[in-house]
Amino acid sequence: MKKTFVTNEQLQEIVKEYPTPFHLYDEKGIRENARRLKEAFAWNKGFKEYFAVKATPNPFLLKILQEEGCGTDCSSMTELMLSEALGFDGSEIMFSSNATPADEFVKAREVNAIINLDDITHIDFLEKAAGIPETICCRFNPGGVFKISTSIMDNPGDAKYGFTKEQMFEGYKKLKDLGVKNFGIHSFLASNTVTNEYYPTLAKILFELAVELKEETGADIKFINLSGGVGIPYKPDQEGNDIKAIGEGVRKVYEEILVPAGMGDIAIYTELGRFMLGPYGCLVTTAIHEKHTHKEYIGLDASAVNLMRPAMYGAYHHITVMGKENQPCDHMYDVTGSLCENNDKFAIDRMLPKVDIGDLLVIHDTGAHGFAMGYNYNGKLKSAEVLLKEDGSTQLIRRAEKPEDYFATFDFCDILKDMKY
Numbered sequence: 001m002k003k004t005f006v007t008n009e010q011l012q013e014i015v016k017e018y019p020t021p022f023h024l025y026d027e028k029g030i031r032e033n034a035r036r037l038k039e040a041f042a043w044n045k046g047f048k049e050y051f052a053v054k055a056t057p058n059p060f061l062l063k064i065l066q067e068e069g070c071g072t073d074c075s076s077m078t079e080l081m082l083s084e085a086l087g088f089d090g091s092e093i094m095f096s097s098n099a100t101p102a103d104e105f106v107k108a109r110e111v112n113a114i115i116n117l118d119d120i121t122h123i124d125f126l127e128k129a130a131g132i133p134e135t136i137c138c139r140f141n142p143g144g145v146f147k148i149s150t151s152i153m154d155n156p157g158d159a160k161y162g163f164t165k166e167q168m169f170e171g172y173k174k175l176k177d178l179g180v181k182n183f184g185i186h187s188f189l190a191s192n193t194v195t196n197e198y199y200p201t202l203a204k205i206l207f208e209l210a211v212e213l214k215e216e217t218g219a220d221i222k223f224i225n226l227s228g229g230v231g232i233p234y235k236p237d238q239e240g241n242d243i244k245a246i247g248e249g250v251r252k253v254y255e256e257i258l259v260p261a262g263m264g265d266i267a268i269y270t271e272l273g274r275f276m277l278g279p280y281g282c283l284v285t286t287a288i289h290e291k292h293t294h295k296e297y298i299g300l301d302a303s304a305v306n307l308m309r310p311a312m313y314g315a316y317h318h319i320t321v322m323g324k325e326n327q328p329c330d331h332m333y334d335v336t337g338s339l340c341e342n343n344d345k346f347a348i349d350r351m352l353p354k355v356d357i358g359d360l361l362v363i364h365d366t367g368a369h370g371f372a373m374g375y376n377y378n379g380k381l382k383s384a385e386v387l388l389k390e391d392g393s394t395q396l397i398r399r400a401e402k403p404e405d406y407f408a409t410f411d412f413c414d415i416l417k418d419m420k421y
């Protein structure tokens with residue numbers, strides 16, 4: 001059974017201060033998990049997690065991760081700006097972007113971030129836009145399908161990212177000629193994996209490539225970035241990843257491949273998003289309608305604007321009806337938001353206890369790729385974000401949008417000057 005990190009009693013108090021809907025984050029869970037990751041890779045001297053900012057771009061949460069020793073992985077101008085403002089050193093900022101605008105390369109160079117090139121043509125593009133730095137990383141895409149033993153995990157051959165193998169060799173040689181001294185390799189081959197084998201399997205591919213690249217180009221490879229993709233158990237019957245076992249699995253291939261090749265000083269980097277925060281956030285919402293037509297519906301005060309994954313991917317997010325945790329799930333509902341889009345459903349044919357208007361519903365695992373993917377369709381405003389601190393108190397870490405925010409991009413003209421707020 002999936003449990004909420006907040007009790008019903010706590011939540012009833014919290015909603016007196018913050019009206020629903022809002023995203024709630026669990027500081028204790030975030031810190032403990034970050035420490036487990038660090039511990040699992042403590043065998044590697046240079047290990048560092050660069051949290052994927054796009055998953056949860058909140059400065060308060062980034063600060064917590066920074067205190068736990070994490071850097072950031074950015075893919076846009078604003079993410080670079082956020083990292084800079086939080087005082088991350090350049091060596092703590094990875095810039096893993098694709099189809100990158102020139103001004104973002106300029107900004108990445110300005111903050112001295114580690115640039116992870118997505119394509120061989122970006123070498124010339126970067127040189128022209130901002131110059132080639134001494135340290136650079138190249139993103140690898142092996143093509144084909146990515147398998148773990150016999151099961152197909154994902155389809156890199158269809159993915160827009162990365163250099164081919166031939167381009168990795170050519171690119172490294174070219175970058176070396178342009179004065180690059182320190183190299184990295186990056187790859188992201190499967191998303192939301194719930195198997196301890198993903199990182200070790202990926203690591204083996206990248207470690208073997210590193211040995212070949214060094215032999216053929218003489219490049220000094222300083223780090224290998226295993227990127228994101230370690231998943232979380234969204235469904236109650238799924239077993240979560242064991243990060244300790246994952247760290248050990250990577251260590252095993254490291255000792256098999258890199259150490260004998262005299263490359264035992266390479267640092268391992270990760271760029272996890274979902275694994276770092278996913279389970280430590282939830283969307284708190286209130287049932288405001290029930291509807292009995294061809295199906296049974298519960299209408300919430302949250303919508304896909306607050307959490308897009310179910311609408312976008314048909315993703316499962318577990319729902320707990322607070323105060324009814326121990327009641328039988330003997331009612332079948334579609335749980336919906338208010339958008340004029342029939343895919344605005346948090347759950348379809350979900351068995352839940354009988355839901356009454358006014359019940360608080362907690363939608364689980366929204367700590368990553370939750371708030372961040374939100375949009376403003378139907379003129380709906382984005383919610384607040386609240387931090388449940390280690391001492392049990394709460395802190396507002398993002399206020400809810402107001403109509404003023406929604407209309408702010410018309411502030412240069414008079415046409416809405418009579419708008420009443």
Ligand SMILES: *Cc1c(COP(=O)(O)O)cnc(C)c1O
Pocket residue numbers: 052054055073096188191192227228229230271272273274275368
């Ligand atoms: C999205 C992304 C990540 C994080 O992915 P998760 O699935 O959240 O772990 C890491 N690196 C890059 C380049 C990404 O685009």
